[in-house]
Amino acid sequence: MLTIKNIDVFYGKIHAVRRASLHVRRGEIVALIGGNGAGKTTLLSTVSGLLRPAAGNIVFDGQEITRLGADRIVRAGISHVPEGRLVFKPLSVEDNLLLGSYHRFSFKLKQEITEDMEAIYSMFPVLKERRKQPAGTLSGGEQQMLAIGRALMARPKVLLLDEPGMGLAPNITQEIFKHIVSLRDKFGLTVLLVEQNARSALKIADRGYVLETGRIVLQGPAEELLQNKDVQRAYLGRDITDQVEISNE
Amino acid sequence: MLVLGETVMVLLDYIQFLISGLTVGSTYGLTALGFTIIFNTTGIINFAQGEFLMLGGMLSVFLLKFLNLGLLPAVLLAIIITTCVGALIERFTIRPVQKSSTINLIIITIGISIFIRGVAMLLWGKDTYALPSFSGDTPLSFFGASMHPQSIWILSITLVLLCLLKFFFARTIYGKAMLACSFEKKAAYLVGINVQRMVLFSFMISALVGAIGGVILTPLTMTSFDVGILLGLKGFAACILGGLGNPFGAAAGGLILGVLESFGAGIVSSAYKDAITFIVLLLLLFVKPSGLFGQAEVERV
Ligand SMILES: Nc1ncnc2c1ncn2[C@@H]1O[C@H](COP(=O)(O)OP(=O)(O)O)[C@@H](O)[C@H]1O
Numbered sequence: 001m002l003t004i005k006n007i008d009v010f011y012g013k014i015h016a017v018r019r020a021s022l023h024v025r026r027g028e029i030v031a032l033i034g035g036n037g038a039g040k041t042t043l044l045s046t047v048s049g050l051l052r053p054a055a056g057n058i059v060f061d062g063q064e065i066t067r068l069g070a071d072r073i074v075r076a077g078i079s080h081v082p083e084g085r086l087v088f089k090p091l092s093v094e095d096n097l098l099l100g101s102y103h104r105f106s107f108k109l110k111q112e113i114t115e116d117m118e119a120i121y122s123m124f125p126v127l128k129e130r131r132k133q134p135a136g137t138l139s140g141g142e143q144q145m146l147a148i149g150r151a152l153m154a155r156p157k158v159l160l161l162d163e164p165g166m167g168l169a170p171n172i173t174q175e176i177f178k179h180i181v182s183l184r185d186k187f188g189l190t191v192l193l194v195e196q197n198a199r200s201a202l203k204i205a206d207r208g209y210v211l212e213t214g215r216i217v218l219q220g221p222a223e224e225l226l227q228n229k230d231v232q233r234a235y236l237g238r239d240i241t242d243q244v245e246i247s248n249e
Numbered sequence: 250m251l252v253l254g255e256t257v258m259v260l261l262d263y264i265q266f267l268i269s270g271l272t273v274g275s276t277y278g279l280t281a282l283g284f285t286i287i288f289n290t291t292g293i294i295n296f297a298q299g300e301f302l303m304l305g306g307m308l309s310v311f312l313l314k315f316l317n318l319g320l321l322p323a324v325l326l327a328i329i330i331t332t333c334v335g336a337l338i339e340r341f342t343i344r345p346v347q348k349s350s351t352i353n354l355i356i357i358t359i360g361i362s363i364f365i366r367g368v369a370m371l372l373w374g375k376d377t378y379a380l381p382s383f384s385g386d387t388p389l390s391f392f393g394a395s396m397h398p399q400s401i402w403i404l405s406i407t408l409v410l411l412c413l414l415k416f417f418f419a420r421t422i423y424g425k426a427m428l429a430c431s432f433e434k435k436a437a438y439l440v441g442i443n444v445q446r447m448v449l450f451s452f453m454i455s456a457l458v459g460a461i462g463g464v465i466l467t468p469l470t471m472t473s474f475d476v477g478i479l480l481g482l483k484g485f486a487a488c489i490l491g492g493l494g495n496p497f498g499a500a501a502g503g504l505i506l507g508v509l510e511s512f513g514a515g516i517v518s519s520a521y522k523d524a525i526t527f528i529v530l531l532l533l534l535f536v537k538p539s540g541l542f543g544q545a546e547v548e549r550v
């Protein structure tokens with residue numbers, strides 16, 4: 001459904017992603033793991049059109065989207081939940097969700113958009129309680145739910161998630177991961193999930209890729225990666241200490 | 250009897266000050282609205298905003314004089330041309346360097362204002378020009394004070410524009426999308442907003458509002474190539490007074506400034522009229538930096 005082939009991305013002279021290839025099949029959850037600065041965010045941003053690759057191509061649903069603008073890509077059916085959530089803080093929760101439907105908004109669709117919004121509210125009831133509040137007043141976990149809800153309002157076929165668990169307590173991260181799984185199970189949504197928290201990501205994923213300094217160095221079914229000695233040493237060991245640190249805060 | 254007469258006279262004076270203050274204040278408010286629109290979309294303070302008022306007024310004068318158009322066509326054409334100037338500014342000076350820091354972009358707008366003023370001076374010289382009022386010059390009586398008919402035009406057009414803009418930003422998805430561009434540009438791209446187009450629109454709307462302000466003010470105050478400097482500064486002060494980014498605050502800030510100036514000039518001395526603005530501004534910045542109607546940042550980390 002989404003195929004990335006030999007992508008090179010630069011920031012000026014910094015070669016952030018090197019000949020990276022990966023693919024995501026319809027209905028799959030694919031985890032992309034890697035340490036800080038590995039190039040995960042860069043890769044996702046290239047797919048969603050925020051960055052242009054220097055070489056390589058990206059095909060989605062049989063259509064080449066490599067050099068389309070971000071607005072065309074969201075229209076094509078790829079929604080990106082960015083790192084750090086990036087909700088529109090001064091706008092209300094409801095307005096944030098409404099803007100999620102911007103690319104397909106028209107007065108004729110008002111009814112449909114309201115229904116979609118209700119569906120998001122029933123998935124994340126706390127958003128409904130706070131729908132008139134500025135998004136900036138929400139907690140980190142709530143903002144993440146809002147960012148996901150906003151992306152879903154675009155009615156995507158593929159959801160790109162960049163570190164949805166960043167800075168959240170482990171139990172909240174787990175809750176968000178559960179929602180991701182149920183989105184796939186209930187609505188057939190396809191997910192490309194970026195995480196530093198490799199263990200949780202691989203647990204819900206079908207397949208995984210490991211990115212190191214801009215290169216894909218390993219790939220395979222998620223269970224295999226979880227058993228892989230290199231992965232365990234590099235990413236899973238640290239995972240446990242991560243969680244200890246969080247619970248100590 | 251004499252004392253009573255004097256009280257009435259003073260009261261009449263005050264009404265007079267209030268009317269002229271509100272009138273001039275409206276145009277400060279419109280200028281401030283122009284600042285607000287661009288600021289809300291881009292985070293830039295456009296110091297060429299005052300030039301839009303100058304262009305609106307000056308172009309009207311010249312279209313009327315040299316093309317022999319009627320007042321209404323001349324004014325409309327002036328507003329349209331100024332709006333296009335706003336679009337050109339965005340397209341050729343802001344867009345090519347949009348990745349620069351906000352402060353660089355602000356400095357660019359200062360350069361643009363100097364450029365526009367220079368061109369205006371070359372074209373039209375340093376003379377002062379007048380524009381006929383929209384509906385004659387016979388003063389209307391208002392509670393015993395006299396009111397220029399143009400004041401009514403100014404007040405009502407300002408009010409209508411303010412309501413339209415308020416509606417646009419608070420109630421329509423396109424207005425909210427424009428706000429979203431400044432709040433979180435990356436996320437605006439990701440929900441499918443064409444950010445560049447929104448920035449272009451914000452410059453056009455600001456130029457439009459500025460031009461309308463210039464056009465309705467010129468019959469009262471005359472115009473010349475350099476009126477944009479002071480009007481721009483006053484509008485900026487009004488913006489800060491009302492809380493940067495808040496359209497209602499901007500307009501209210503303008504009205505308050507206008508009224509303060511008018512009373513200051515009437516009661517103290519007209520020599521201090523322009524100083525008043527800046528004294529008020531400085532005081533406010535010390536006491537409440539977020540502006541009279543500004544909210545503290547809403548954020549929880
Ligand atoms: N805006 C930027 N300008 C320059 N270099 C950047 C920028 N963003 C990221 N980089 C660099 O690109 C590399 C990959 O970064 P990123 O994609 O953010 O990694 P990750 O998301 O895996 O932590 C890093 O070396 C980082 O320093």
Ligand SMILES: [Mg+2]
Pocket residue numbers: 040041042083
């Ligand atoms: Mg990242």
